[in-house]
Amino acid sequence: MKRTGTKATTKTTHRSGRQRPAPPEDRSYKVLNKAVGTAQHRYDMIADGDRVCVGVSGGKDSLTLFWFLYERLSRIPISYTLFPCYVDPGFEDGFGGVLQDFFAQTGWPPLRVESTDCGIVAHSDANRENPCFLCSRLRRKRLFEVSAELDCNKLALGHHKDDIIESLFINMCYAGEISLMKPFLPMFGGKVTLVRPLALADEKDIQRFAGHLRFPEFKNPCPSAETSKRSEIKALLEALYRGNRKVKGNIFRSLSNVKTDYLL
Numbered sequence: 001m002k003r004t005g006t007k008a009t010t011k012t013t014h015r016s017g018r019q020r021p022a023p024p025e026d027r028s029y030k031v032l033n034k035a036v037g038t039a040q041h042r043y044d045m046i047a048d049g050d051r052v053c054v055g056v057s058g059g060k061d062s063l064t065l066f067w068f069l070y071e072r073l074s075r076i077p078i079s080y081t082l083f084p085c086y087v088d089p090g091f092e093d094g095f096g097g098v099l100q101d102f103f104a105q106t107g108w109p110p111l112r113v114e115s116t117d118c119g120i121v122a123h124s125d126a127n128r129e130n131p132c133f134l135c136s137r138l139r140r141k142r143l144f145e146v147s148a149e150l151d152c153n154k155l156a157l158g159h160h161k162d163d164i165i166e167s168l169f170i171n172m173c174y175a176g177e178i179s180l181m182k183p184f185l186p187m188f189g190g191k192v193t194l195v196r197p198l199a200l201a202d203e204k205d206i207q208r209f210a211g212h213l214r215f216p217e218f219k220n221p222c223p224s225a226e227t228s229k230r231s232e233i234k235a236l237l238e239a240l241y242r243g244n245r246k247v248k249g250n251i252f253r254s255l256s257n258v259k260t261d262y263l264l
Ligand SMILES: Nc1ncnc2c1ncn2[C@@H]1O[C@H](COP(=O)(O)OP(=O)(O)OP(=O)(O)O)[C@@H](O)[C@H]1O
Pocket: 054, 055, 056, 057, 058, 059, 060, 061, 062, 063, 085, 086, 087, 088, 089, 139, 156, 157, 158, 159, 163
């Protein structure tokens, strides 16, 4: 486990009586707090009494997601219960135990580590699809099972604005369809709703926030980590964003401004 960033956090007391990290005096906190608040308001994402399973991968996005969901509990008028869960894909050198220790040291609710062979199966000869697609489908399935077992009515994931845009391009390029990750998606007849509280947040702000809070960095043991289709699309989009700073905002706005009369 490697720590990044320069600034240690001071602690304040959480409503539950436990310690929680104080908001960093950095612009990224304000920007993300606003993005999470707006998403909560716009989609009515998490309600009083919800039981929320939170998918935690150990990456900056899901740690930032957990930080905000936990921190907000101390200052918003509703209450909900968080159940963090890491789905271990089964590779050697897994970091589930270290991640669990990090949650305990931070004073967060205990992290559940689900041992699976999602990653191994996805990279086996038996799999004829893209390993990332299968692995993420198996992981998602496990997260839904854990949510049901814990009687959770919400499953929160750490996808952000950049992920949502990338999902549109991945689906167009590799699945031949126009679709994307929705911020709020009731599933299984409404038994559980998938929520993405960072849907309106920019990745660069999350990166900065995670750096300031010195979240640990875990080396992803997945052999496809650096070679996924997502990385290709990401590079393509970054080149577009560099060319004109309005492009990203325009693409994101277009996702809720679809002229169906002008589609085939
Ligand atoms: N192994 C896992 N166990 C539990 N949840 C996961 C796992 N992997 C991913 N997730 C959930 O799915 C979200 C998106 O996963 P993805 O693999 O795209 O990661 P990412 O964009 O690199 O985000 P992060 O920085 O959180 O790893 C994560 O933010 C997290 O909520």
